[in-house]
Amino acid sequence: MGYGFRALRRRVLTPDVSETSLDKRGFHKKSPAAVELLEKVGRIFLEGYGNAVEARTVADAQARIDRIEERFRGFAYEGAGMGWAMLDGLPFGGRGRVRASLNGPGEPHNYLIYVGVGWAMARLPRFRWPSPEAFDPLLRWLVLDGYGFHQAYFRTHRYIDQQYQEERFPWPGGPAGGYANRAIDQGIGRALWFIGGTDVDVVTSIIERFAAHRRSDLYAGTGLAATYAGGVTERELEQLRERAGEHRAALAQGSAFAAEARARAGLLGEHSRLAARILCGTDAETAARVTQDVRPAHPVDGAEPAFETWRRDIGAQFVSLGGVTS
Known part of the structure; x- marks a missing residue:
């Protein structure tokens, strides 16, 4: 799959960063510092998501994510979990990206990746949801945590x-x-x-x-x-x-x-x-x-x-x- 197609896929599938604005969402604003923190979390989430849907392989995406500053890196993995699950769930998107991440370098971030899968389920039709048996029987409930969020x-x-x-x-x-x-x-x-x-x-x-x-x-x-x-x-x-x-x-x-x-x-x-x-x-x-x-x-x-x-x-x-x- 060529880079041009992957870049287009990222643009098409990635939500606009304005969706993470507290003003856009109508959320409470405690202070400028709190607003900056929460909106940065949203931006980093979308950066991780975008890396996941654009990268040629899971390993390529993870290499990019691991350059993000430590405090926010986990949110990027959460976004990447959503991105990999979206590609796994879309027709012609292929399969196995979430599993490849959980079985590879993404394993230390497994809590966040599971949560990201739940984000994807909230946007995919139910007949494209992953099988529960594809996940750890203990941690799979974190998927629904992501859905609820x-x-x-x-x-x-x-x-x-x-x-x-x-x-x-x-x-x-x-x-x-x-x-x-x-x-x-x-x-x-x-x-x-x-x-x-x-x-x-x-x-x-x-x-x-x-x-x-x-x-x-x-x-x-x-x-x-x-x-x-x-x-x-x-x-x-x-x-x-x-x-x-x-x-x-x-x-x-x-x-x-x-x-x-x-x-x-x-x-x-x-x-x-x-x-x-x-x-x-x-x-x-x-x-x-x-x-x-x-x-x-x-x-x-x-x-x-x-x-x-x-x-x-x-x-x-x-x-x-x-x-x-x-």
């Missing part, structure tokens, strides 16, 4: 103001299929960090408007975003922890996921260290290690997926360590 980010009125949920989401199906809406809520909670402009008062006020049974998952997503993206001070993180109340263990679990995603990719920065210390009650390396210490070796889904058991065990660990009050 996309829907909250681009369809904010329906998913946030109207709090929309499908009665039974069709992917991945199976005995634990009823859990899908909870995984989607985790992505919605992550999107709220952007929708609320990293303003803790705004974000938590939105969460508190949701039905009580949804708030734990929303706080988990918010904890992940606050730790991975940052944009707040120590005092604001303390405020977030206090506002979470009975959902502090879920908040810590999301924060620990972010610490693990950054640590395993070698991208653990000071903003993530600060967030883990406040939200998990321990240092980021320990928070990341906890996620692996309790990770099920042979996950089997029943009515409740192993992913949810894992998440609950992570939160319980931080309660038992004394860093988080239940």
Whole structure:
């Protein structure tokens, strides 16, 4: 496939960068610094996406992405995950790009790539969605986190103001299929960090408007975003922890996921260290290690997926360590 065609494919498939503007989206603007951070995240996401859909091979795209500054590189991999999944899902786009990335140099960024696949699913017709069996049975729920983020980010009125949920989401199906809406809520909670402009008062006020049974998952997503993206001070993180109340263990679990995603990719920065210390009650390396210490070796889904058991065990660990009050 020639370079000219690939460049055209990038132009055709890549959303306009204006779509990431907080003004365009109608999101809250806490401060100029917060606006710059969140809009840069959006620009880097699209850069990763564009590299994925233009590059000749997965390795070529990864070589470009790995030149992006460390704090934002993970967002580029998230965008690339979407790009590879779009090409895998489009007619005549070929197959196997997501798998090639997860089995290759993209493996340290697997959390972000899974999430990017969910972005693509939100834009592909359902008959072109990937098979759930193509993914790790534990981590595949992160795909729905990405789906939920996309829907909250681009369809904010329906998913946030109207709090929309499908009665039974069709992917991945199976005995634990009823859990899908909870995984989607985790992505919605992550999107709220952007929708609320990293303003803790705004974000938590939105969460508190949701039905009580949804708030734990929303706080988990918010904890992940606050730790991975940052944009707040120590005092604001303390405020977030206090506002979470009975959902502090879920908040810590999301924060620990972010610490693990950054640590395993070698991208653990000071903003993530600060967030883990406040939200998990321990240092980021320990928070990341906890996620692996309790990770099920042979996950089997029943009515409740192993992913949810894992998440609950992570939160319980931080309660038992004394860093988080239940």
